[in-house]
Amino acid sequence: MPGVPTLEAIRRVPKVLLHDHLDGGLRPRTVVELAAATGYAGLPTADPDELGRWFIAAANSGSLETYLETFAHTCGVMQTEEALVRVAAEAAEDLADDGVVYAEVRYAPELFVERGLSLDTVVEAVQQGFAEGARRAAERGRNIRVVTLLCAMRQHARALEIAELAVRYRDAGVGGFDIAGPEEGYPPTRNLDAFEYLRRNNAHFTIHAGEAFGLASIWEAIQHCGAERLGHGVRIVDDVKTAGDGHVQLGRLASYVRDRRIPLEICPSSNVQTGAARSIAEHPIGLLARLRFRVTVNTDNRLMSGCTVSSELAALVDAFGYGWADLQWFTINAMKSAFLDFDQRLELINTVIKPGYAELLD
Numbered sequence: 439m440p441g442v443p444t445l446e447a448i449r450r451v452p453k454v455l456l457h458d459h460l461d462g463g464l465r466p467r468t469v470v471e472l473a474a475a476t477g478y479a480g481l482p483t484a485d486p487d488e489l490g491r492w493f494i495a496a497a498n499s500g501s502l503e504t505y506l507e508t509f510a511h512t513c514g515v516m517q518t519e520e521a522l523v524r525v526a527a528e529a530a531e532d533l534a535d536d537g538v539v540y541a542e543v544r545y546a547p548e549l550f551v552e553r554g555l556s557l558d559t560v561v562e563a564v565q566q567g568f569a570e571g572a573r574r575a576a577e578r579g580r581n582i583r584v585v586t587l588l589c590a591m592r593q594h595a596r597a598l599e600i601a602e603l604a605v606r607y608r609d610a611g612v613g614g615f616d617i618a619g620p621e622e623g624y625p626p627t628r629n630l631d632a633f634e635y636l637r638r639n640n641a642h643f644t645i646h647a648g649e650a651f652g653l654a655s656i657w658e659a660i661q662h663c664g665a666e667r668l669g670h671g672v673r674i675v676d677d678v679k680t681a682g683d684g685h686v687q688l689g690r691l692a693s694y695v696r697d698r699r700i701p702l703e704i705c706p707s708s709n710v711q712t713g714a715a716r717s718i719a720e721h722p723i724g725l726l727a728r729l730r731f732r733v734t735v736n737t738d739n740r741l742m743s744g745c746t747v748s749s750e751l752a753a754l755v756d757a758f759g760y761g762w763a764d765l766q767w768f769t770i771n772a773m774k775s776a777f778l779d780f781d782q783r784l785e786l787i788n789t790v791i792k793p794g795y796a797e798l799l800d
């Protein structure tokens with residue numbers, strides 16, 4: 439089936455996901471059922487279809503801060519071990535059904551302790567859920583490997599504690615660390631102690647930067663904090679100048695990011711919803727991919743954007759005319775950038791990804 443990649447065909451090829459939030463990927467029906475089971479009374483509606491539409495509309499706000507308000511409801515229903523196990527298991531199954539073969543799913547453990555769970559219990563419940571979900575998917579012939587990333591929230595002051603948690607569980611499925619939450623007013627250097635601790639312990643971390651705020655945030659994340667990857671990072675285009683004759687010139691920071699092959703975890707639909715990009719067609723990913731930055735394509739929040747990895751890729755095919763070779767490039771970029779041992783990354787590239795695209799490339 440070479441030719442233009444359709445959504446159905448894209449769903450069948452192996453894909454890799456590096457930036458997906460556990461609390462942004464629940465099934466609407468699960469939110470409703472967990473609200474009933476746990477006594478959470480804050481949902482705007484108990485009808486799953488309506489609720490799904492509500493999340494997308496509410497997240498379509500044009501600002502990161504308003505977009506983030508929708509997480510009160512998902513976190514509200516994720517305060518018990520049973521709920522965490524179920525949400526993680528369903529996430530693994532949904533990603534596997536979309537053809538994702540390797541995923542890094544992130545969440546902030548500190549958001550799930552409102553009813554007395556300990557941080558350790560939260561991590562163990564989520565790991566159990568992913569193991570169960572991956573096993574159920576494998577029974578249906580869908581193999582997926584899921585690694586978790588622990589986020590600290592920028593506006594709280596628990597980053598060091600969460601970094602320690604990530605290191606404590608690194609041999610139990612936790613692949614790394616991240617900071618999330620509102621970007622403006624919360625520069626990554628506020629959490630320098632956490633990043634220094636992680637580096638001393640040879641641990642992996644990415645930082646949400648260059649989404650709602652610009653180059654200063656990206657520069658701090660890389661040069662002060664030592665981030666290996668950038669969550670979003672789209673604002674790096676502010677350091678790329680295109681002259682009237684089409685000549686493109688990279689500033690020092692953009693050059694550094696490209697030269698060092700620092701992965702950009704791009705989430706197109708999410709960026710349109712928060713106002714970081716005007717539309718998919720005008721999204722900086724087109725330019726960044728053309729300039730051969732280490733671009734990866736991600737969902738961010740499947741519930742709030744009503745998307746999957748396949749639908750994000752299909753939207754890019756529509757907007758930029760990408761073919762199978764481009765989709766394989768995004769996928770291999772992501773696999774190369776994963777917080778996974780080098781030999782395991784290589785094995786997935788050679789035994790799963792390349793064979794999955796081989797007959798589509800002419």
Ligand SMILES: O=c1[nH]cnc2c1ncn2[C@@H]1O[C@H](CO)[C@@H](O)[C@H]1O
Pocket residue numbers: 459460461462502506509513544545546549589618619620646649708738739
């Ligand atoms: O695009 C984003 N930028 C910054 N923070 C985000 C984004 N998406 C989700 N979260 C935040 O990350 C927390 C942990 O998963 C979520 O609760 C949400 O507040």
Ligand SMILES: [Zn+2]
Pocket residue numbers: 457459618646669738
């Ligand atoms: Zn994110």
